[in-house]
Amino acid sequence: MMMRNRIFLVLMTFVLILPSFLVHASANENEKEEDTLKNPGQYRSKDEVVYATLSPTGVQQEIYVVNIFDVIKEGKLVDYGPYESSKNLTSLSDIQLKNNKVEFAAPKGKFYYQGNMKDEALPWDIRISYRLDGKRVPPAELAGKDGHFKVTIQTSANEEVDPIFYENYLLQVTLTLDPDMYRNIKASEEGMVANAGKNKQITYTVMPEKDGELSLEADVTELELPGIEIAAVPSSMSIDVPDIDEMAGEMKSLTDAIAQINNGVGDLKNGVSELNSGVASLRDGSAQFKKGMNDVNQASSQLVEGSSAINNGLATVSSSLKGNFEQINLAELEKLQARLPEIAAGLDEMSKGFAYLRDNYSDAYRQMEEALNNIPEYEITKADLEALYESGADREVVDQLFDTYTAAHQAKDVFASAKEAFDAVDGRLAEVNGAIGEIEKTLGNVQTVISALENVDVVDSITQLQEGMDEFSASYQAFHSGLVGYTKGVGQLSSSYNQLHSGIVDLSGGTNELENGVGQLHNGTGTLYESTNNLPDQMKEEIDSMISEYDKSDFEAVSFVSDKNEKVNSVQFVIKTESILLEEKETTEKPKEEKQGFWARLKELFS
Known part of the structure; x- marks a missing residue:
């Protein structure tokens, strides 16, 4: 009986003390953030990673940007972009977004935040079509089918976007196929077939200022196709002139x-x-x-x-x-x-x-x-x-x-x-x-x-x-x-x-x-x-001309989201299409009751 009373007293003390501690901690965090917003910060460079999802035919659906700052002095930073919403990926502090202007308090080191866009277009037009046994088939009707399968991917410049990315970026298009499902895989001349674990990985490269016409054929059983991955990076590597004296x-x-x-x-x-x-x-x-x-x-x-x-x-x-x-x-x-x-x-x-x-x-x-x-x-x-x-x-x-x-x-x-x-x-x-x-x-x-x-x-x-x-x-x-x-x-x-x-x-x-x-x-x-x-x-002149055509070593990165952004170190694009998968049958299972421990019950009490 005495032991129970002691436990009860300890619990009551904890219940009374914990809310005040949380309130005090939250108050300290807010005060620190307010102090940080009052002082301007400094950053060495900024990177942008643009993520986009496409439909199986290449229609753009979702796009957002992860901004990465290398902060050398904590304080208030300002960024720009036509974002609908933003999210702090580094801390729990708020980010202020108004009129395409983003303000936030950034601690020293790497700071990440995500900006979500609605209708911002990519620098490339991407069109994907599918054929089964020679007939064009919509992606929605492909899953689970058998036959001779062909996918064609076309890339070209989006005339409504700054051409700097089309002119200086190369595209790497990757398809991953299950060899238990796909046989007699044949890629067009640009494609390179390699093993990736138990799967076959087909990679294509489209050079800057070039349109792509990529194709892949195979015999397929119970067709499923994971999302096609498209990465766009600057072709900024310096190309050494080969020794052609011999x-x-x-x-x-x-x-x-x-x-x-x-x-x-x-x-x-x-x-x-x-x-x-x-x-x-x-x-x-x-x-x-x-x-x-x-x-x-x-x-x-x-x-x-x-x-x-x-x-x-x-x-x-x-x-x-x-x-x-x-x-x-x-x-x-x-x-x-x-x-x-x-x-x-x-x-x-x-x-x-x-x-x-x-x-x-x-x-x-x-x-x-x-x-x-x-x-x-x-x-x-x-x-x-x-x-x-x-x-x-x-x-x-x-x-x-x-x-x-x-x-x-x-x-x-x-x-x-x-x-x-x-x-x-x-x-x-x-x-x-x-x-x-x-x-x-x-x-x-x-x-x-x-x-x-x-x-x-x-x-x-x-x-x-x-x-x-x-x-x-x-x-x-x-x-x-x-x-x-x-x-x-x-x-x-x-x-x-x-x-x-x-x-x-x-x-x-x-x-x-x-x-x-x-x-x-x-x-x-x-x-x-x-x-x-x-x-x-x-x-020699022809080789120099060919090398100069693809040598983008003098390219200086610019922001994809706004020309007001400074100190841009790199911009990358990560694009992926929706997968073509068979729908899984729904199974109704009765959820298992889990035994809750003391702390779980205590947490549930306060929630």
């Missing part, structure tokens, strides 16, 4: 190699030009030689006809001399004597034609041999062709170059194999021309003998004449057979040379195309050299 050296080696190729193609162009000139001269000489061969071939038939007449006449004279000498008709000798000058003149013209033919043949043959010998012996390999292809040269021109190179070497090989036959033609022409001269001389002797018959006794000289005519007729018949064989050879030579001349004409056309093609190739390699001559410097 790369520049390699580029310089490349330009030097291109210069050597250009010089080599220039030398090739000069050589091909000389080759083309030589082949053109060969073609012209061959045309003259062909004409002479055709003339000789056409004259061969007349030569054979005349020789046949001579042969027949000599045979007739020789046979007639074997009969009765008194019956010899000297009129036939007179006819033969009259024809002999004509035959001799024809042989003289033929001799001159053969001399002309031999001279032209020698010149043409020498030019052809010189031109074909001037064709270079170098070999163009497949590796050389691939190098030309990779140098940027016109592929069609390179193919023409190689085809003409092949044709030129084929013509050279054919000439080498037929050189012995060509060499023999000149000697054969000399022999034929000498034989014609001998025949012409013999005809003169025959004409002299026949003329002498007019002044001598025919009967006395006929025996000698018969013997001479028999011998001459036999010799001429052998000559006539050789002449017929020779004219056939001339005909075959003329026909064969026509084909050779056609090949030389084709070769000339090929070398002409080759010269044009190599000229175009040289122009191409020249242009390539000119465009790559300053490649190392151009590369």
Whole structure:
């Protein structure tokens, strides 16, 4: 009984003392706050973290700012912002908010307060759309569905907000997927897939001053999608210029190699030009030689006809001399004597034609041999062709170059194999021309003998004449057979040379195309050299330009909520969409009664 009385007295004492203590403590706190508000404080810097929630499609719903002050002297501080309401996150002291002006008493150290905004827009327009099996589906109808799922996120500048954030901030967009629910995950090129615990995390980065078009595809079962997180931070890191000396050296080696190729193609162009000139001269000489061969071939038939007449006449004279000498008709000798000058003149013209033919043949043959010998012996390999292809040269021109190179070497090989036959033609022409001269001389002797018959006794000289005519007729018949064989050879030579001349004409056309093609190739390699001559410097300038485009190291932070705020150190944005989740079934459970202890009951008494 006594113990109970003591406990009761202690409790009553505590009940009587506690309210007065609380009132006194509250009074002391208020007095301290009032004293702090009377003295201005100082802060080193201020940070702003902007939190925003979006609907699953990107429609802005809620936005508030957590302001963080680094206070170096306690006292009254003033901040600005279009807030609807504010909340002290550091202490229980009040914050005064009026006409977008915030006043509060801040102790030394870190001070936090939250400002809630209503319709303030973000610097980015964010649009999110969803497709299931190729059909666009509203987010409200996606939860729990199966199929091929695709989400597309588009970001662009909000034209109604200061562009400084769009121009200097990069966006980091993150989606988190449960691998038990999502399979065959494929992100667009900007996305990076990584493991985050048991989940897959897909992260995208949108650079400053760039619009984003991000997409993600996967096969899904019982679809649920946690909120998409979007962080915006200033791209204020300094980008170091990479060491490109080694790369520049390699580029310089490349330009030097291109210069050597250009010089080599220039030398090739000069050589091909000389080759083309030589082949053109060969073609012209061959045309003259062909004409002479055709003339000789056409004259061969007349030569054979005349020789046949001579042969027949000599045979007739020789046979007639074997009969009765008194019956010899000297009129036939007179006819033969009259024809002999004509035959001799024809042989003289033929001799001159053969001399002309031999001279032209020698010149043409020498030019052809010189031109074909001037064709270079170098070999163009497949590796050389691939190098030309990779140098940027016109592929069609390179193919023409190689085809003409092949044709030129084929013509050279054919000439080498037929050189012995060509060499023999000149000697054969000399022999034929000498034989014609001998025949012409013999005809003169025959004409002299026949003329002498007019002044001598025919009967006395006929025996000698018969013997001479028999011998001459036999010799001429052998000559006539050789002449017929020779004219056939001339005909075959003329026909064969026509084909050779056609090949030389084709070769000339090929070398002409080759010269044009190599000229175009040289122009191409020249242009390539000119465009790559300053490649190392151009590369450095391009890298400097790219780095300067994304180097925001000189960016100075400004307040998102008001341009009146000073000493702003940083502003960050934390944005998140609502999750797409299956609704949980409500379960009604009877709350368990918890046994209350003494202090809980005492607290309940005072509340």
